[in-house]
Amino acid sequence: MALNLSQKQEVVAEVAEVASKAHSLIAAEYAGVTVSQMTEMRKKARETGVYLRVVKNTLASRAVAGTEYECVKDVLVGPLLYAFSTEEPGAAGRLIKEFAKGNDKLQAKVVALGGQLYPASHVDVLASLPTRDQALAMLARVLSEPAAMFARAVKAVADKQGGGEEAPAAEATAETA
Numbered sequence: 001m002a003l004n005l006s007q008k009q010e011v012v013a014e015v016a017e018v019a020s021k022a023h024s025l026i027a028a029e030y031a032g033v034t035v036s037q038m039t040e041m042r043k044k045a046r047e048t049g050v051y052l053r054v055v056k057n058t059l060a061s062r063a064v065a066g067t068e069y070e071c072v073k074d075v076l077v078g079p080l081l082y083a084f085s086t087e088e089p090g091a092a093g094r095l096i097k098e099f100a101k102g103n104d105k106l107q108a109k110v111v112a113l114g115g116q117l118y119p120a121s122h123v124d125v126l127a128s129l130p131t132r133d134q135a136l137a138m139l140a141r142v143l144s145e146p147a148a149m150f151a152r153a154v155k156a157v158a159d160k161q162g163g164g165e166e167a168p169a170a171e172a173t174a175e176t177a
Helices: 005-021 035-048 057-064 070-075 091-102 120-127 132-176
Strands: 024-029 050-054 080-085 107-113 116-119
Touching: 005 050, 005 057, 005 080, 024 091, 024 120, 035 050, 035 091, 050 091, 057 070, 057 080, 070 107, 070 116, 080 091, 091 107, 091 120, 107 120, 116 120
Parallel strands: none
Antiparallel strands: 024 080, 024 107, 050 080, 107 116
């Protein structure tokens, strides 16, 4: 379906807005992916905070101009699907990796993160990034560990020093009773 000029401008504006706020981008070839597979991938993308869009490369190039994803402009070739992680950096990587397992026609071509362009093999690296909840749990553990170590050290010192004194104190209270 051919888009008129105003529709193209709307698409560019929409993708540009998403790109300006996104954490990461993966461009993947999708030729040969069935409609039902694409529908399932779009459903999963909505659930995981990934903006998924098939856009002509010239429109995508215009959309990423002025964003940290401008680095991909020169490598956009062929029919590509664009996956922007909107909530957490690894979401698009996990989505593309998961669907590529079941369909060899879906192949990542470009990965961009933090204004840097990476080869398609970095999808695995991106997919291995922790989710927001996992990162918060790791941070909580790191922050609580020094206090827990201090408490264990104090308890160990108290047990060592108080171990010999505790028994006579118990005997003294038993004698006075």
